[in-house]
Amino acid sequence: xxxxxxxxxxxxxxxxxxxxxxxxxxxxxxxxxxxxxxxxxxxxxxxxxxxxxxxxxxxxxxxxxxxxxxxxxxxxxxxxxxxxxxxxxxxxxxxxxxxxxxxxxxxxxxxxxxxxxxxxxxxxxxxxxxxxxxxxxxxxxxxxxxxxxxxxxxxxxxxxxxxxxxxxxxxxxxxxx
Numbered sequence: 662x663x664x665x666x667x668x669x670x671x672x673x674x675x676x677x678x679x680x681x682x683x684x685x686x687x688x689x690x691x692x693x694x695x696x697x698x699x700x701x702x703x704x705x706x707x708x709x710x711x712x713x714x715x716x717x718x719x720x721x722x723x724x725x726x727x728x729x730x731x732x733x734x735x736x737x738x739x740x741x742x743x744x745x746x747x748x749x750x751x752x753x754x755x756x757x758x759x760x761x762x763x764x765x766x767x768x769x770x771x772x773x774x775x776x777x778x779x780x781x782x783x784x785x786x787x788x789x790x791x792x793x794x795x796x797x798x799x800x801x802x803x804x805x806x807x808x809x810x811x812x813x814x815x816x817x818x819x820x821x822x823x824x825x826x827x828x829x830x831x832x833x834x835x836x837x838x
Contacts, residue, residue: 696773696786697827701797701806704786708774711765712782712801718762719779725755783816788827797827 696704732748769776769784775796777783782801789795790809798819799806808819809827 695788695794696797697788698797698806698822701786701788701799704772704774705799705806708769708772708784708799709801711768712776712779712784715762715765715769715776715779716782716801718758718765721758722755722762725751725758729755777816781816790825790827795827797822 728751729748732744732751735744766776773787775785775787777785777796777798784799785796786799786806787794788797788809794812795809796812797806798808798810798816800816807822809822809825810816810819
């Protein structure tokens with residue numbers, strides 16, 4: 662898999678600016694507000710298209726990276742010029758696809774959602790449950806947002822939404838720029 666950053670926020674790694682601010686309890690929330698289950702589900706068609714593009718681009722970048730490494734590590738063949746053109750074309754394609762990948766991350770960031778795991782196609786929508794920050798979560802292939810987890814937990818720890826009622830915002834502080 663192509664690794665872009667060692668931090669756990671690929672939006673930052675892709676050059677997107679995740680605008681966050683502290684809430685009254687010291688936790689962070691995104692500038693764009695938070696989601697209810699209904700608002701997250703309404704956004705799913707767009708989010709799914711972007712995530713599928715991300716997954717496809719990530720796979721392309723992995724393949725192109727492997728091709729680049731393979732060509733660069735060839736023993737000194739007598740006809741190295743033939744490989745130079747191929748290497749140049751692959752590097753150009755890699756650069757273009759990398760820019761498209763970063764653009765997809767920025768688009769998700771502008772929507773207020775976060776990639777939890779690109780490999781799994783897992784996405785988080787910030788929300789509140791009983792005035793506490795939580796993440797509503799969804800995975801490519803699921804028909805709707807049906808799970809949630811706490812911000813300090815990861816996707817495998819998610820719980821079924823059930824009868825929980827998720828708030829759009831904790832307070833007016835969560836909506837402030």
